[in-house]
Each structure stands twice: as structure tokens, then as C-alpha cells.
Amino acid sequence: MNFFDRAIKNVIRRPSKSILLALTFFIIGNLVIIGLGISTASENAKILTRKQMRAIVSYEIDYDAFWQYADSIENEEERNDLYQNNYPKLDPDFSNKLMSDKRVKAANFFSDWVQFYGRDIEYVPNPYADENNNYGEVVYEDGTSMAWVPPGFKIQANNYPNQIELAEGTYNITEGRYYTQDDLDDKNQVCLISDELAQYNNLKVGDSITISQMDKNELSRYLDGTDMTIEDFDLSLEIIGIYDNTKELDPNDSDTKYMQPYELPANIILMPATTYYDYSYNVNKTSYEYNKNLYPESYVDYEYPDYDEYVNSQSGGSAVFLLNDPLDVEDFVDDYKAELKDFTKLNANNEQFNKLARPLDTLSFFSNIIVVIVVFNAIVIITLVTALTLKTRSYEIGVLLSMGVTKAKVVMQLFIELIIVALLGFTLSVISGSMIAGKVGDMVLDYQKETEEQYNTEDNNNYYYYDTTYFTEITQDDMLSQYEVKISPLIIAEIYVLGLGVVFISILIPSVMIMRFNPKQILLNTN
Numbered sequence: 040m041n042f043f044d045r046a047i048k049n050v051i052r053r054p055s056k057s058i059l060l061a062l063t064f065f066i067i068g069n070l071v072i073i074g075l076g077i078s079t080a081s082e083n084a085k086i087l088t089r090k091q092m093r094a095i096v097s098y099e100i101d102y103d104a105f106w107q108y109a110d111s112i113e114n115e116e117e118r119n120d121l122y123q124n125n126y127p128k129l130d131p132d133f134s135n136k137l138m139s140d141k142r143v144k145a146a147n148f149f150s151d152w153v154q155f156y157g158r159d160i161e162y163v164p165n166p167y168a169d170e171n172n173n174y175g176e177v178v179y180e181d182g183t184s185m186a187w188v189p190p191g192f193k194i195q196a197n198n199y200p201n202q203i204e205l206a207e208g209t210y211n212i213t214e215g216r217y218y219t220q221d222d223l224d225d226k227n228q229v230c231l232i233s234d235e236l237a238q239y240n241n242l243k244v245g246d247s248i249t250i251s252q253m254d255k256n257e258l259s260r261y262l263d264g265t266d267m268t269i270e271d272f273d274l275s276l277e278i279i280g281i282y283d284n285t286k287e288l289d290p291n292d293s294d295t296k297y298m299q300p301y302e303l304p305a306n307i308i309l310m311p312a313t314t315y316y317d318y319s320y321n322v323n324k325t326s327y328e329y330n331k332n333l334y335p336e337s338y339v340d341y342e343y344p345d346y347d348e349y350v351n352s353q354s355g356g357s358a359v360f361l362l363n364d365p366l367d368v369e370d371f372v373d374d375y376k377a378e379l380k381d382f383t384k385l386n387a388n389n390e391q392f393n394k395l396a397r398p399l400d401t402l403s404f405f406s407n408i409i410v411v412i413v414v415f416n417a418i419v420i421i422t423l424v425t426a427l428t429l430k431t432r433s434y435e436i437g438v439l440l441s442m443g444v445t446k447a448k449v450v451m452q453l454f455i456e457l458i459i460v461a462l463l464g465f466t467l468s469v470i471s472g473s474m475i476a477g478k479v480g481d482m483v484l485d486y487q488k489e490t491e492e493q494y495n496t497e498d499n500n501n502y503y504y505y506d507t508t509y510f511t512e513i514t515q516d517d518m519l520s521q522y523e524v525k526i527s528p529l530i531i532a533e534i535y536v537l538g539l540g541v542v543f544i545s546i547l548i549p550s551v552m553i554m555r556f557n558p559k560q561i562l563l564n565t566n
Contacts (some may be wrong), residue, residue, distance in 0.1 A: 045452050050459050060424065060457070061464040067417045067541075068468025068534060072526060073475070074410035075533060080524040081403040085396050086366065093207075094144075094365040095509045096372060098134055099357035100127045101384040108382070127382035128351055131198070134358045137375060138199055142367045145206035147509075148198035148358035153315065154190030154301045155308070158249035158273055162191030163239050163305040167288060167296045188254050192308050193301040196315035198223070203361045203509065208285070210309075215244040215280030218311045222279075226313045231280035235305035242278060249275045250308070252322070271325055274318045276310060316350045323349075357386075359509050388510050414541060421545035425453065428549075450550045457542045465538045473526040 050057045105127050112118040138146050195202070200220045204210040218229055230248070237243065251258070251273050258269055286304040288295050300306055324343055331338040362371060372385045379385065439449055 041448075047455075047459065049452070050456055056428070057460050060421075060460040061467075063417075063420060063424075064461045064464025064538065065468045065471075067413055068465040068538070069472045069475070070413045071410055071537060072468060072472030072530065072534060074406040074413070075530050076472070076524045076526055077406040078403045078410070079527070079530060081399040081406070084399055084523075088396075089365045089368070092365055093509060094362035094368055095387070096137075096360045096362065096368055097357045097386040097509070098129060098137060098360070099384060099386055100129065101382050104384075105382040127380075129358060129383060130380055131351065133375075133378065133380070134198070136378075137358070137360055140371070142362050142364070142371055143360050144363045145201040145203045145361045146197075146199045146358060147195075147203050149195055149312070153194045153196070153252065155192045155194055155250040155252055155274075156188070156254050157191050158251060158255070160236075160240050160242070160248045160250070162300040163233075163235050163303060165288075165296070165298055165300060165303055167290050168298070188256070189299045189301065190254075191300045192250060192306050194308050194310060194315060196310050196312040198312040198358075202309070203359065205282075206361055211283045211285065212280050213283050215278070217280055217309075223311045223313050226317045227311065228274070228276050228314055229279045229311065230276040231282050231309040232278055233284050233305045233307060234281050235284075236308075237278075237281050239305075244278055244281060246278050247275055248278065249273050252319075265329060267325065267329060272322055274314075276308075276314075280309075282309070316346075320346055320349050361509075414537065417541050418544050421457065421541060422548050425457065425545060425549045450546065453549060454542065454546050457546065458539070461538045461542050462535075465534055469526070469531055469534060 109118055109121055112121065134146075134148055137143065200218060200223060202210065202217070205212070205217065212231070213234055215231070217231065218227070221227075222229055232242065232248070240248075242248070251269075253261070253272055255269060258272055262269065284304040284307065288298075288303065327338075327343045360371075362368060368387045372387050376385055
């Protein structure tokens with residue numbers, strides 16, 4: 040008879056001991072299933088929530104850190120110098136490095152959402168605007184006045200040859216193309232306009248439009264008596280593409296009727312950032328040189344910056360990166376945060392996300408602690424039971440050893456006995472644990488939510504993951520709605536592997552005891 044057969048017969052021959060051990064494994068299995076179920080459900084809820092959010096990382100200025108540092112400077116002259124000459128700026132080279140990462144799908148590094156006036160192009164009017172909403176009056180110091188005309192267009196000038204709106208389908212190019220890296224490098228005067236704007240002005244790909252940052256009437260007043268012309272402040276652009284902006288005005292939104300023309304989705308013009316920088320630099324330089332000749336005493340201590348310095352000063356307050364996978368966001372931030380310069384940061388809004396996930400993190404932490412404690416106690420209990428059992432089975436072991444059965448096979452017999460009982464107990468616990476884990480998990484989550492509300496003066500439902508444009512809005516209720524305790528095949532497999540490990544560790548001390556047995560001495564002592 041081999042050791043496997045002996046193990047089965049021994050389990051059957053001692054039913055009371057086998058039942059007690061099986062009951063022990065049953066209780067252990069239920070506790071472990073509930074713990075693993077709650078921990079897994081908590082982690083899955085966070086993962087599912089993250090997957091539903093846009094994979095956004097924003098490279099931006101850390102204003103809070105900057106203001107705190109500035110406030111710590113007691114010398115007013117040093118503090119003013121900090122504001123004027125050392126104000127934090129984003130590093131374009133670092134932004135380019137982030138853009139080159141394979142995990143990045145698209146990026147928006149806008150110079151700014153600059154407003155422009157049209158010269159030979161009319162903006163699409165707001166169909167829901169109040170009467171006279173777009174009009175006002177400007178009164179000058181000499182008493183004269185002029186009707187204020189709102190800018191008609193908003194410029195999105197990107198530093199990269201892709202855009203988050205295009206990658207996500209908010210903008211869809213219907214004709215032509217988007218600008219390329221060559222267009223950026225060569226500062227080509229090209230643009231894309233919306234299909235509504237194209238239809239309104241009867242424009243097509245290949246046509247040209249002229250825009251300016253200043254209203255024509257206001258500019259005429261400014262240029263009166265100078266040798267400069269209105270055309271010096273114009274920007275001519277070739278239309279290389281027409282796109283469909285899927286964002287639509289909501290007539291039921293009370294803010295819609297107050298929107299200015301440049302705020303309308305139809306009036307957004309896309310252009311290379313370098314084209315805008317070049318235009319803005321030259322226009323401002325023209326004004327600077329004119330005013331310096333006119334009022335030289337006012338420009339003694341000021342020199343117009345060079346092109347690169349000017350571009351750096353015009354770069355926006357943040358560069359926003361869209362990653363391919365939302366689950367890469369945290370790793371992406373961790374990989375680059377050590378390279379950040381002072382007063383800049385990579386913002387994935389993890390602080391807000393972690394705040395929302397706090398009840399789930401607490402559940403996961405305590406459930407993992409419970410699993411560790413249960414497994415440790417299980418090892419201790421099974422080890423003690425097995426070791427004590429050896430005293431009552433010393434004669435059996437002595438006979439087996441005297442018959443030539445190796446000590447290794449005796450250990451294997453004990454191991455198989457425990458495995459059989461453990462399989463029975465864990466199998467029953469899988470059945471019962473699957474039925475009660477969900478209810479226990481919901482009860483624990485409800486208790487945790489109540490506890491969290493008692494110690495949190497802020498309304499959890501008012502936390503949200505947001506940015507004016509790109510971060511996905513989400514409440515704590517949205518995240519907790521993803522929490523569902525399910526006993527998956529993976530958890531069941533973990534239970535059996537864990538049980539095998541418990542039995543293996545529990546048999547180590549008894550194995551050492553068996554290896555020290557002397558069969559002749561055992562039989563003599565028994566007689």
C-alpha cells in the first residue's frame with residue numbers, strides 16, 4: 040500500500056479529527072474569501088473608474104508652491120525681483136521630452152486662447168444671443184467714444200502637430216489636413232476653420248483669410264498720425280483644412296445667450312503656435328520700436344526681448360498630454376517628476392482621485408490585514424494540531440519506519456492527509472463564501488461611508504476630478520458605484536494556492552520531528 044492510499048484510509052478512519060480540521064479550514068477559507076473579495080472589489084472599482092476617465096496629465100506651474108515661497112521672502116525688493124524676473128515658466132524642452140514618450144497619444148500646448156478680429160471674414164453669430172449682447176461703448180480721455188466690437192474668433196495655436204480634440208473625435212477633419220511638423224518648423228501661415236464658419240463665408244480649402252488682434256476702428260485711432268498702416272497688424276492665413284466641431288450650443292443653458300462670438304464653437308480657428316508667435320512678436324516689436332522713437336526716455340531701461348525669450352514668455356500655463364491608456368497615468372507621472380524644475384508639477388489630479396478613493400483604500404487595507412492575520416493563525420493552528428497528532432500516532436509511524444517505509448514517504452502521507460481535508464474545507468468555503476462575501480462587502484462599505492462622512496466636513500459628492508477642459512468630472516458616488524464584490528475564478532484559485540501554502544508551511548515542523556524519529560526506540564517504548 041503506498042502513502043497516498045494510507046493517507047485516504049487514515050482520513051476516513053479518524054472522522055472526528057478530519058471533520059474538526061475540515062471545519063477549521065472552512066472557517067479560514069470563508070474569512071480569506073471575504074477579505075480577498077473586498078480587497079479585489081476595492082482595487083477593481085478604482086481601476087474601472089480610472090479607465091472611464093480621460094488619460095490626462097497636465098504639465099503646469101505650481102502656483103501654490105510659488106506663492107508660498109514668495110511669501111517667505113521678507114525683503115520686499117527681493118520679492119519684487121522674483122515676481123518680475125524669476126516668475127516660473129514651463130520648460131519647452133521638457134514638454135517636448137514628454138511628448139516624445141510612446142505612451143502619449145496627443146498633446147495641447149496652446150500659446151493661449153487668443154481672440155482675433157476678422158478683416159475679410161465674418162464670424163458666425165450667436166443665434167441665441169440677447170439683443171445688443173455684442174455691443175458696448177468705449178469712452179476715451181478726450182471725451183470721444185467708439186462702439187465696442189467684440190472679437191469674433193478664438194485661436195487655438197498648438198505647439199504640436201496633433202491635438203487632443205482631434206484624437207478624441209471632438210474635432211473631425213472633413214476636408215484638407217491638419218498642420219504638420221514642417222508647418223510648425225517653417226512658421227507657415229496656415230489654418231483650419233470649422234465647417235460652419237466655412238459655409239457662412241463661402242470658403243474652401245486653398246482660400247485665404249485675414250485676421251488681426253485689434254479691431255479695425257480702434258487700430259485706426261491708434262495709428263492716426265503715424266507712418267504705420269492697418270496692414271502691418273494683419274495676419275493672412277491659407278486654409279489647409281476644414282473641420283467639424285461636434286460641440287454644440289445648448290439653447291437651454293442660461294449662459295448661452297451671453298456668449299460672445301469668439302466663445303462659440305464655430306468660431307475657433309486652429310493654427311500652428313509658431314505662426315502665432317511669429318506674428319505676435321513682429322506686431323509687438325513694431326509697436327515697441329515706434330513708441331521707443333516717440334518716447335525714448337520711457338524705454339531707457341527696457342530692451343525688446345529676442346524671439347526665443349518672447350516665445351517662452353508667451354507659452355501657456357499648462358501643457359496637457361493625452362495618454363493611450365488611463366492606467367499609465369500614475370507611472371507616467373512617477374517616471375518624470377524627478378526631472379521637474381522648481382515651481383512646476385505634473386498634475387494627474389491624483390490628490391483628488393485618492394481623496395475619492397479613500398473609503399476603498401481603507402477597505403482594501405483592513406481586508407488585507409485580516410487575510411494576513413487569518414493565514415498566520417491558520418499556519419500556527421494547523422502546525423500545532425499536526426505536531427500534537429504525532430504523539431498519538433508514534434506507534435503507527437514506528438511500525439511504518441520499521442517496515443522500510445522512508446521518512447519522506449511518512450511526511451508525504453501526513454501532507455496528503457492535510458491536503459485532502461483542506462480541499463474539502465476550502466471547497467465548502469468557496470460555496471458559502473461566494474454567497475456571503477457580497478453582502479458582507481456591502482455592509483462594510485456602507486459602514487465605511489458613514490464613518491468617512493462623520494470625519495469629513497466636506498460633501499463627498501462635491502469632490503470632482505476636473506479641469507476647465509480636459510480632466511474628467513467624477514464624484515465619489517460614481518467611483519463607489521463600481522464597487523461590487525464578486526468571487527472570480529482567480530480568487531478561487533488564490534484560495535486553493537493559499538491553502539496549499541498553509542499546509543506546506545504547517546507540515547515543516549512536524550517533518551523535522553519525524554526525521555528525528557528512531558523506529559526501534561519507538562517500538563521499545565511502546566512495549
